[in-house]
Amino acid sequence: MSDLHDLVRPQLDALVLEPGRPLVVTDADEVLFFFLEGFEAYLEDHGHYLDLTSFALIGNVKVAGSGAMATAEAAAVLLDGFFRERTAIMKAVPGAAAALAALSLRAQIVVLSNLPDWAREAREQALELNGMAFPVVVNTGLKGAAVRHMAERVAAPVFFLDDIPRNHMSVAMAAPQVMRLHFVADGRLQKLIGPAEHCTHRVDDWIEARRLIEAELDRLGY
Template sequence: MSAPRIHDSVVPQLEALVLEEGRPLVITDADEVLFLFLQGFEAYLEDNGHYLDLSSFALVGNIKNAATEEMAPVETAKDLLDGFFRERTETMTPVPGAAAALTALSARAQVVVLSNLPESSRGAREKALALAGMPYPIVANTGLKGPAVRHMADIVKAPVFFLDDIPHNHTSVAQAAPEVQRVHFVADPRLARLIGPAEHCHHRVDDWDEVRKLIEQELASLGW
């Protein structure tokens, strides 16, 4: 089986990034790391006759029709998710402390947002980030995140930190770029209670002030 590669739609976005060699890098997911995705998605579902049954750490398979209590078909669930990103991306609520922590970390590290979302929603997410005080470059990724993280780590040749809420993204990064420090972060307390630390993360931290302290301590211990 061939190793995962960077999706064709992601390559030009990575090529357009301006990354400084020799400067540490923080690569962060957006949903449930920088923005309260679940909170916004639940409101969108309610407005569209559905709700999320939080019985497990998953979206597809947990969306139910509010009138019938029946599980939404996979295609309906995907349509609802696409509609949410299309209509609500710009108005998502930031995770408390995220902007302040990244501002502090920016004094000694670069920041890139690596988020799996439709490329058509990339502009809306850029606006949301700017409005939330997080005007960092964003890459709209498709598929596993390891290859894109490997690409960026090869450019900066300095300590790299990766934050994400999805366990399989930590596995992907561990396989593609094992030297990258992986922080499992889940902002919504209800989701956080449903899942333990990702198998391939180095740290599980769900608070941005603690993340800032962790990264600063790690950089100091490495002489940065």
Template sequence: MNTSSDLDTGVRAALNELKLDPTQPLIISDADEVLLQFVAGLERYLDGQGLWLDLQTFALSGNIKHKETDEPVPVEKTPDLLAGFFKAEAGNLTAVDHAAEALDALSNRAQIIVLTNVPTAQRDARAESLARQGMSYPVIANKGLKGPAVSHIADAFTAPVFFLDDIPHNLKSVAESHEESRRLHFIADKRLAKLLPPSEHSHFHSSHWPDAQAFMEAELAAQGF
């Protein structure tokens, strides 16, 4: 199923700027909770607001609570809170352990891009923060599910395409839009990883970059790259 038509106009324009070789492997990686420690950064930010994240389920809505009373912040306030977090912290999140080294090694054999649902206004701060931590790759600010963007880039590829994300909806969306992709369900935060079973739409599940690197290297070798 080709869902390219669902693609946001701005996202499509940014994707069209990429100079990619469809005959060479491609790694499309999410940022939050894959390359960057999203939950740890969010917890720091919430702490400064007198709030905390009660990690009972894989969701932010309903799990953000006031430190003094343990009252949850109303679900409808979550988008504003997250917007404030991204505005303040999009450039300040710490890299996930071993992510930079793994991508650096893989960059000898594959093209790498970052597909992140960071707000467009914070795209540059995010790209700079990744570059500062050893990950200088093109950063695309996506909107919504990621299948349409992946299909827009990857449909022309004859070489292997890998997709990494922590969110099951994105893995499912990419499975539906670009079935041939090899999908890694990666959740860096181990507390978060425990709250979710591996996505049925993924081929590999991990919280550890050296393992994800080994999986991709083995797949590349098996396909002659």
């Protein structure tokens, strides 16, 4: 089980959380925003493409023309460039803002997102632009420790949404009481990956996600 990262702890210390009020912890990329689609467009503008043969994104970057696999260094530079240039203008997932607005009447919402710290402001701009101006915690590594920390503070039902299976495993180990929704926004990625082994539900649209969360809140009397 991982401990809270030094870059994450001060953000959580500064985060306002209301004890006793349910909490929805949502990922951003491929849950609130279409990451794959945006990254793919950026790659095409920079002489590369994504050969989407598996759920891995960065491992599938290829050079346009030759079809050669991009080196890990080149792929990392491209990902960095994408975050730098396009984080603020990513396309929002339909229904996300409406679902979160409805859920925020009954729960507090936190966006827990792995991205470079310097991209935080751009991410906040994109969230605001799309009607989702909720607090952002920039995470690094797996998410279990951060979710456990927040869950302990609220001592109320907690819901976690993410597209990456290993984050579900991490949260399942660190905070098993949390309801874990495996959410994959992109239609092609949905077909490449089944339900995460450690999720409690696989759900790929926000109407269903909201319904599941509200049903659980009803069941628990919140």
